[in-house]
Amino acid sequence: MKSEGTSDTLASVQALIRRHCPRKSTQTPIADLTLYRCDNTTDPLLVVYEPRIYLILQGAKTVTIHKRSFHYDENHYLVATVDLPLSGHITRATPEAPYLAACIAFDPEEISEIIVRSGIQPDLNAPLAASLGLSRVTPDLLTLIHRLLRALDEGEHGFMAPLIKQELLYRVLLGDQGHVLHEIADQKSDASRINRALAHMRAHFTEDTSPLRLPELAGMGQSTFYRKFQQITGLSPVQYRKRLRLQEARRLMLHEDRLAADAGFAVGYESPSHFTRDYKLIYGLPPHQDVARIREIGVARYREMNEDVWI
Known part of the structure; x- marks a missing residue:
């Protein structure tokens, strides 16, 4: 994605996101399109990635699911096809060159309709299905994101945006992540x-x-x-549930002033020591130390710097 033409398109996309995303997270008038911007790197946070196509247009991010990490920037896009609790953090962002990203939601029915209408067949030689996949951004895909954002400027998002989104999903189906989308579109898969x-x-x-x-x-x-x-x-199912519990427990401690033991019990832990051990494995510190560190920064300030960009 480094030719003169694509560099110009990328620069235009970045300018459009800056204009249409004045906050950390902006739900645009285009259904299913959310824009993100952040001027700083962030702490690793537990977040749930829902079925989406995630494109970074400036900056970089790392997401980790168990022991597998995905590092991506404006040269890559990421596809998630099931709800995944993972650890993510922005690794490259400054006020001069903020992290800029776009997220496009989809549902299985949309994918299925495009498959039926286009006759696209899954790649039988593709790897076994996984819920998260990373691929290089192609010029075609970048051009479609550009057109989608320009529809906001031109007041055509009501008519043109759904058509552009369909073409974008079609291009992803033709790409490296096509087999992943085929899996989620098939209700029997x-x-x-x-x-x-x-x-x-x-x-x-x-x-x-x-x-x-x-x-x-x-x-x-x-x-x-x-x-x-x-x-x-x-x-494993136990590991999946653990991440959901720890994410909620941290929210209870930070935003509802719950004590660590109380938060642990509220999300299903029976043993405070078990809760503390699991929490430290994910967040790097025991609950009380992690919360004390964040309160020293200021909960509102910490949320603004680290959490709002994930909403």
Whole structure:
């Protein structure tokens, strides 16, 4: 993405995001398009990536799911096809050259409709399905993002934006991540079945779900379910639930002034020592030290610097 033409297009895209994204996070008048900007690098935070296409147009970010990390910048885009609790942080951003990004939401029905209408076939030689994929941005994809943002300027977002979005999804289907989107569009695929279990886990993460309940929701046998769950999310169900619990516990301590033990119990932990151990593994400090560090900075200031860009 370094030719003269693409460099000019990228510069124009960056200018458009600066104009249309005055805050850390801006939901645009175009349905499913959110823009982000941040003048500083951020702490690693637990966030949930929902099914989206994420494009960085300036700066860089690292996201980590269990032991696998993805480092990407304006040369790459990332596709997430299931709800994933992962650790993410912005690694390159300054006031002069802020982190700029665009996020495009989609649902399985949209992908399925494009597949049916276009007749695109999945790549049978593609790797096994995963929930997160990173690919290089092509000139075609950059041009479509440019057109989508220009539709905001030209007052055509009501008519043109859905058509541009369809073409963008079509291009992604033709690219390296096409097989991932095919999986999520197929309601009988492993990814779609696991996604049904993930939806239940997000709604009931403070509860101790029966070991039989999740395979039942996915329509799989127990051994198949746990193997596919690990393959698609990179986590075991216990690890997945743990990240949801820790994310909520931190929110309770910072924004509702809960004590560490109280927050741990509220999200489903029975042992304060177990909660402290898991928390330190994810956040690098025990709960009370982490919260004290943030309060010294100021909770509102910390949120502005680190959290608002993820909303």
